[in-house]
Amino acid sequence: TTHTITVEPLGTELQCREDQSILDACLRNGVWLPHACTHGTCGTCKAQVLDGDIDLGDASPYALLESERDDGAALMCVATPRDDVVIEGDVDIEDGITMYPVRDFSGTVAALDEIAPGVRRLVIDLDEPMEFNAGQYVQLNLPDGDNRPYSIANAPHETGRIELHIKRTENGVATAGWVFDGLAAGDEVTLSGPYGKFYFRPGREKPVLLLGSGTGLAPLVSILKTIMAIEDEEGEWEHEVVMYHGVATSADLYDREWFEALAGERDWFTYRPAVSREQFDGRQGRVPALLAQDYPRAGGNVAYICGNPAMVEDTMRALMKARLFPRDIYREDFFDAA
Ligand code: FES
Known part of the structure; x- marks a missing residue:
């Protein structure tokens, strides 16, 4: 089932599945809403629900206070629609910045090297180039269907490849169980991106x-x-x-x-x-x-x-x-x- 999301003040309408976060639907349809953790813990993606019924999802009680819930606020990265919904979000983008829609990508591991104790550099050659702003991150899909965020370490003009710096965590399913054990050059990987509001503002003329x-x-x-x-x-x-x-x-x-x-x-x-x-x-x-x-x-x-x-x-x-x-x-x- 999909529902129509209307994003105010833009008035933009887009479709969102019942099992899809409203943030994900917005980012994939070129409506950029602020976000950081994408897991309901930071509060960056908070928006007002003006109309319609949503499931608040796994929103941290610290990131979304009881009183804010009562006032109709929700965290868009974990909220899913139950009905056609109208939201009002902070859709402003700074002058001179282009935000790129989130898309799914596939690629091949070009290199995987230990660059410091417990740190690996993973270089992925993408099947299709990704546009992003310097500082943004991708979600790397794990073999078990889950995903993990990693910042992109190469510059946007090198669009055909993505370099990630990955630190090993003990018992981590993404790291100890995969990137540090099993993943090798030549393997196929999938990811989505670009995400995040941490990005370079080249127009700011300062040190x-x-x-x-x-x-x-x-x-x-x-x-x-x-x-x-x-x-x-x-x-x-x-x-x-x-x-x-x-x-x-x-x-x-x-x-x-x-x-x-x-x-x-x-x-x-x-x-x-x-x-x-x-x-x-x-x-x-x-x-x-x-x-x-x-x-x-x-x-x-x-x-x-x-x-x-x-x-x-x-x-x-x-x-x-x-x-x-x-x-x-x-x-x-x-x-x-x-
Ligand atoms: Fe962090 Fe949604 S709570 S992006």
């Missing part, structure tokens, strides 16, 4: 801070490679780009030689490893602590943060203390997918 921990570096590398492409195309990039990579030990600093070489070639780029459990370059510490030392004043920058929730929160706080306002900070809370 850029790229702040990542662990495999949260992936979307930041996509942004970095996009800036390199802009420089190559336009002949210049005039803003400083400083990238911090937070890890436990120097062995976890994957692609370090590549970043160091790049920093040697492009004078706008600085690479700062933040190693927390051993001395490195005479320093030791997490990203928020090193940032606080290096930037007593951070105003005038635009920051992109991606890491585990504690790292993102602490980094936000360090930036705000250094007078960088939330409007200049973009964040992605990254849960290592099991």
